[in-house]
Each structure stands twice: as structure tokens, then as C-alpha cells.
Amino acid sequence: MKRFAALLCCALALLTASCGSRRNRIVIGSKNFTEQLILGELLAQQLENKTGLPVERRFYLAGTYICQQALLAGRIDMYVEYTGTALTAILKEKPSSDHQEAYERVKRGYARQFGLAVGEPLGFDNTFAMVIRGEDARQLNLRSLSQAAKYAPQWRAGFGYEFMERPDGYQGLARTYSLRFGAPPRIMDLGLLYRALKDKEVDIVAGSATDGLISALGFVVLDDDRHYFPPYDAVPIVREQVLGEHPEVQTALARLAGKITEADMRRMNYAVDGEHRDAKQVVAEFLGQKGL
Numbered sequence: 698m699k700r701f702a703a704l705l706c707c708a709l710a711l712l713t714a715s716c717g718s719r720r721n722r723i724v725i726g727s728k729n730f731t732e733q734l735i736l737g738e739l740l741a742q743q744l745e746n747k748t749g750l751p752v753e754r755r756f757y758l759a760g761t762y763i764c765q766q767a768l769l770a771g772r773i774d775m776y777v778e779y780t781g782t783a784l785t786a787i788l789k790e791k792p793s794s795d796h797q798e799a800y801e802r803v804k805r806g807y808a809r810q811f812g813l814a815v816g817e818p819l820g821f822d823n824t825f826a827m828v829i830r831g832e833d834a835r836q837l838n839l840r841s842l843s844q845a846a847k848y849a850p851q852w853r854a855g856f857g858y859e860f861m862e863r864p865d866g867y868q869g870l871a872r873t874y875s876l877r878f879g880a881p882p883r884i885m886d887l888g889l890l891y892r893a894l895k896d897k898e899v900d901i902v903a904g905s906a907t908d909g910l911i912s913a914l915g916f917v918v919l920d921d922d923r924h925y926f927p928p929y930d931a932v933p934i935v936r937e938q939v940l941g942e943h944p945e946v947q948t949a950l951a952r953l954a955g956k957i958t959e960a961d962m963r964r965m966n967y968a969v970d971g972e973h974r975d976a977k978q979v980v981a982e983f984l985g986q987k988g989l
Contacts, residue, residue, distance in 0.1 A: 713767070723748075723939065723946065725754040726764050726773035730887045732907060733761035735965050736777040738980045739953070743989065747949035756921055760859045761786055764913060768815065769811060774939045780825055781817075783807065785865040792865055792927035796822070799928050807934065814940055816888035816933035816947075817954035821907060821962050824929045825860070825869075826918040828904045830894060834917035841920040842874045854882035865927060867903070873925045884887075891916070907959055909967025931957070956987055 723744055734756050743750045751755050755773055758764050767773045774949055780799045784790050788806040793799040796818075804815040827842055839845050860866040861884055865946030870876065883899060890902040891910050904911065904918075911918060933950050961983065968979045 702805060712950065722751045722753055723775070723943070724753045724755055724773045724784070726767055726776040727832055728758045728764055728776070729759050731969050732905065732962065732966055733777065733857075734976050735962075735980060736819075737930065738976050740950070740982055741943060741959075742779065742955060742977075742984060743949050744946060746989075747944045747952070748943065750943065750946070753766075760797075760857075761863075768934060770938060771938075775935040777819070779931055780818075781865060781927035781929040782863070783934075784927065786863045789864070794924060794927060794932055796928045800930060800932070803932070806857065808937075812937050813922075814935045814947075815939050815983060816935060816950050818930040818932050819953055820931075820955040820957040821959040822928050822930050823905050823907045823962065824926050825961075826868075826904045826906045826908065826937050827901060827921070828891075828894065828908075828911060828916045828918055829901050830897075831917050832904075833900065833917040834919075839917075840918065841922040842870075842925075843922050844847045845919055846874045849876045849901075850879045852878055852900035853880060853898070854878050855885045855893050855902045856882045857887045857890070857903065857930075858884050860903045860962065871924055873923050883967050884904070907917070907962040907966055909963045909965075910970050912938055913967055913971045952989060956989065 725737050725741050727733035737754060737756050741754055743749055758767055761778070764776050765787055768776065779793060780803050783803045784799055785792050788803065788810070790802065790806065793861065794800065800818060807815050829839065829845070832986040833839070837848060848917050856867055867882065885893060890904060891914060893899045894916065895900050895914055904916065935946070935950070965979050965983060968974045969976050
């Protein structure tokens with residue numbers, strides 16, 4: 698926890714140091730994994746194309762908490778968050794299994810507590826995915842987390858720091874499915890999880906449903922058959938001041954509502970992670986294909 702606090706302080710210090718006058722400039726942030734890079738670039742290109750405003754990109758700002766603090770401090774103007782994360786990790790409320798209810802609670806809570814606007818959902822739900830190797834799934838005939846629980850004592854788990862700490866993460870999952878691993882889960886950088894699983898350094902990881910590498914590497918997502926995870930619909934979070942000063946920003950963002958399917962997100966993630974293409978090019982092609 699001390700290490701995380703130190704990282705948080707360093708990241709915010711860097712943001713503060715780099716912050717200057719930017720009255721007519723929109724600053725877009727992202728968390729530190731591929732999908733967030735793509736979504737940040739998506740917001741950036743949409744605003745550049747539709748508003749003509751200059752956009753600054755401040756991507757890879759570590760996790761949820763740092764992005765939230767950067768927004769509140771005015772170091773960034775917007776980033777894409779997920780409703781389940783916003784509801785449980787930021788608002789500290791109980792999760793909801795209903796997509797619309799979760800969205801409305803997040804929208805009200807962010808406006809009331811933080812003065813932040815929550816845009817309309819982009820169209821896909823990026824829920825947590827508990828991922829194992831395909832060969833293990835076939836050999837053990839595993840399809841669900843309930844079935845996998847009895848093998849947990851022989852497995853090594855690899856999770857990101859945030860998944861270990863957040864209220865909708867590991868502790869609750871372990872209670873729900875009686876997961877008892879033989880050793881404490883390894884805390885790993887999100888970018889290393891699938892490589893570690895492929896190289897058999899771990900046997901189960903917490904990924905995301907829209908990760909393009911899951912199918913490409915022959916991995917299997919275990920069914921959350923007890924419905925532990927809430928919906929994680931992707932939504933833009935924006936400073937109200939920005940919308941007040943630039944109403945055209947809200948119009949541009951509204952055009953993205955419902956435009957990204959889970960399949961779209963998986964394809965873009967794989968284009969960057971699997972094919973090693975430039976995220977700017979991938980996003981530009983997507984916007985063109987969607988007529989945006």
C-alpha cells in the first residue's frame with residue numbers, strides 16, 4: 698500500500714508540474730492499458746475532427762484512482778471510465794446487475810459528489826474476465842468459475858494491483874466462489890498478465906472481456922455463473938466546466954454513444970496488441986468505418 702501511495706504522489710506531482718494555462722485546449726487522459734489508450738485516442742480524434750479544438754493527450758496515468766484525482770485537480774478534462782468501477786471503486790456503493798440502473802446511479806453520484814458529467818455509454822460492457830489456458834479448460838472440462846474452484850489450490854493466480862484492492866475485485870470474488878489458491882496471487886502489471894499465462898508462470902489471470910489477445914492466444918474465459926461482477930459499460934467522464942465553456946464538446950461526444958460494440962473493441966485491442974499497429978491509425982480507421 699505504501700508503494701502505491703508513493704506512485705500516486707509521483708504521478709500527481711508530474712501532472713501538476715506539467716500543467717499550464719490551457720483555456721482553449723482539451724486534455725484527455727487514460728489508464729495504463731491498451732484499451733484505455735485506444736479509447737483516449739478515440740475521444741481525442743473525435744474532438745479534433747468535430748470541434749477543431751486543440752487536444753493534448755496524457756495517456757497511461759496508472760489506474761482508476763489517479764485518473765479520478767487528475768480530473769478533480771483539473772489536470773485532465775476527461776477520460777473513459779467503466780460504470781461498475783465508478784460505482785464500487787469511486788462512489789463506494791453496492792454494485793448493481795442492471796446496466797441502466799448502474800449508469801443512472803453513477804451519473805447522479807458523480808454530479809452530486811464531484812461536479813463531473815457522465816456521458817452516454819459508448820456501447821460495450823468490458824467486464825472482468827477470469828482467463829485460463831485453453832488446454833487446461835479442455836483437459837479439465839472447465840467452463841465456469843464454480844467448476845474451477847476445486848482446482849484453485851493447485852493454481853497460481855496473477856492479478857493487477859487494482860483488482861486486488863478494489864471492492865469488486867479479488868476478495869469478493871474469492872468469497873463468492875470459495876477460491877483458495879495455494880499461494881497468494883502474484884501482483885503484476887496488466888501488460889504482463891497474458892504473457893505470464895502463456896508461459897505458464899501463472900494459471901489464471903483477471904483480464905477484460907474485450908481483450909483481443911484472449912482468442913488469439915487460445916485462452917478461455919470462465920463463465921461468471923454466480924454473476925459476481927457488475928456491468929462495466931464504458932462512459933466518458935468530463936469536467937462540467939469544459940462542457941460549460943465548450944458545448945460543442947458534448948455534441949461531439951454524444952455522437953459516439955452506442956457506436957462501439959464488444960466485437961469492435963476486441964478488434965481494435967487486437968490490432969494494437971496482436972498486430973502491433975499504431976493506435977492512432979486503428980482509431981482513425983474505426984471512425985471512418987462508422988461514418989464518424
